[in-house]
Amino acid sequence: MLREIVALLYFLIRVTFAYLKAFYRLFVSPSKVPVRGRVVVITGSGSGLGRELALRFAAKGARLALWDISVSGNKKTAELIQSETPDAEIHLYTVDVTDIELVKTSALRVRSEIGDVHMLINNAGVLVGESLLELRNDDIRRTIEINLLSVFWTLRAFLPGMLESNSGHIVTTCSAGGQNAMHRLTDYCASKFGIFGLDEALESELRDVYHKTGIKQTLICPHFLDTGMIHSISARGIAMNKTDDAADYIFDGILRQKRYIYFPRIFSLAPTLKELLPHEGRLALLDFIQTKIPSQSVNRPHYD
Numbered sequence: 001m002l003r004e005i006v007a008l009l010y011f012l013i014r015v016t017f018a019y020l021k022a023f024y025r026l027f028v029s030p031s032k033v034p035v036r037g038r039v040v041v042i043t044g045s046g047s048g049l050g051r052e053l054a055l056r057f058a059a060k061g062a063r064l065a066l067w068d069i070s071v072s073g074n075k076k077t078a079e080l081i082q083s084e085t086p087d088a089e090i091h092l093y094t095v096d097v098t099d100i101e102l103v104k105t106s107a108l109r110v111r112s113e114i115g116d117v118h119m120l121i122n123n124a125g126v127l128v129g130e131s132l133l134e135l136r137n138d139d140i141r142r143t144i145e146i147n148l149l150s151v152f153w154t155l156r157a158f159l160p161g162m163l164e165s166n167s168g169h170i171v172t173t174c175s176a177g178g179q180n181a182m183h184r185l186t187d188y189c190a191s192k193f194g195i196f197g198l199d200e201a202l203e204s205e206l207r208d209v210y211h212k213t214g215i216k217q218t219l220i221c222p223h224f225l226d227t228g229m230i231h232s233i234s235a236r237g238i239a240m241n242k243t244d245d246a247a248d249y250i251f252d253g254i255l256r257q258k259r260y261i262y263f264p265r266i267f268s269l270a271p272t273l274k275e276l277l278p279h280e281g282r283l284a285l286l287d288f289i290q291t292k293i294p295s296q297s298v299n300r301p302h303y304d
């Protein structure tokens with residue numbers, strides 16, 4: 001009985017401390033961790049958010065392994081980095097992240113050609129934007145493979161090295177659609193909700209199965225970005241966000257090793273709001289905001 005009371009007290013003290021710390025963090029951010037000389041792998045580096053993050057990591061002296069299925073996209077990223085940061089160390093890898101064997105061999109190549117990986121940024125993703133019955137079977141399969149299954153393959157390739165050194169940082173690009181679902185995104189939201197579960201289950205495993213506390217995790221949840229993945233949305237009070245602004249905010253959050261990064265910041269309230277509102281209240285909120293992805297507003301994914 002005494003043990004139970006002590007455990008309960010300990011739990012309450014920890015929760016109180018967590019609240020105090022969270023309150024303090026509203027005013028004082030954790031300091032940035034330098035990445036100079038660190039090996040950083042970014043998937044989906046050939047475009048959009050991945051490219052913008054690569055530019056920022058290069059400027060801070062990280063040694064970059066850029067993974068993309070698109071040869072031309074990755075080359076373009078390298079050219080942009082070279083023009084902004086001529087002495088940057090960049091290594092390009094043409095990798096389809098859904099190809100398990102290629103992921104394994106590419107991870108080994110990164111380790112032997114560059115060194116131990118400090119940070120893995122799982123960012124490659126696709127969005128088809130059709131309603132459930134309009135989606136092709138292959139669209140559904142490919143979205144789940146690229147957005148979700150590939151994260152298992154890269155984690156299984158890079159996690160052992162991080163466990164060995166009990167250090168490293170796993171960054172995963174989820175989405176606002178990873179906690180709040182909407183029309184034309186059944187496959188996409190399924191993949192992003194999956195990423196959420198994977199990331200949180202991994203956090204629990206790192207503590208309770210592997211007993212490693214040195215590996216950091218960051219889950220990125222952006223709202224719509226003007227990367228070209230979606231051309232346009234219509235919604236009351238919600239606009240397409242500039243990728244440049246998002247990348248600045250997200251990069252800063254990664255360096256500060258934040259656990260969750262919502263962009264724009266106001267969207268950090270979305271999960272709480274979802275839990276607080278009764279189901280019909282949530283539907284009323286969606287009707288009020290009237291977020292719509294117009295048909296034909298999505299670039300069908302295509303590759304070199």
Ligand SMILES: NC(=O)c1ccc[n+]([C@@H]2O[C@H](COP(=O)([O-])OP(=O)(O)OC[C@H]3O[C@@H](n4cnc5c(N)ncnc54)[C@H](O)[C@@H]3O)[C@@H](O)[C@H]2O)c1
Pocket residue numbers: 043044045046047048049050067068069070073095096097098123124125126146173174175176221222223224225226227228229230
């Ligand atoms: N654009 C948005 O509105 C938005 C919002 C929230 C989250 N996200 C997420 O952000 C991430 C980046 O998206 P983005 O908007 O920069 O899109 P993007 O299309 O500009 O970039 C995605 C990159 O992933 C690469 N890629 C696709 N399939 C691949 C594969 N099999 N193997 C390796 N690389 C592959 C593409 O070639 C491309 O370079 C994605 O995970 C996306 O789901 C985007």
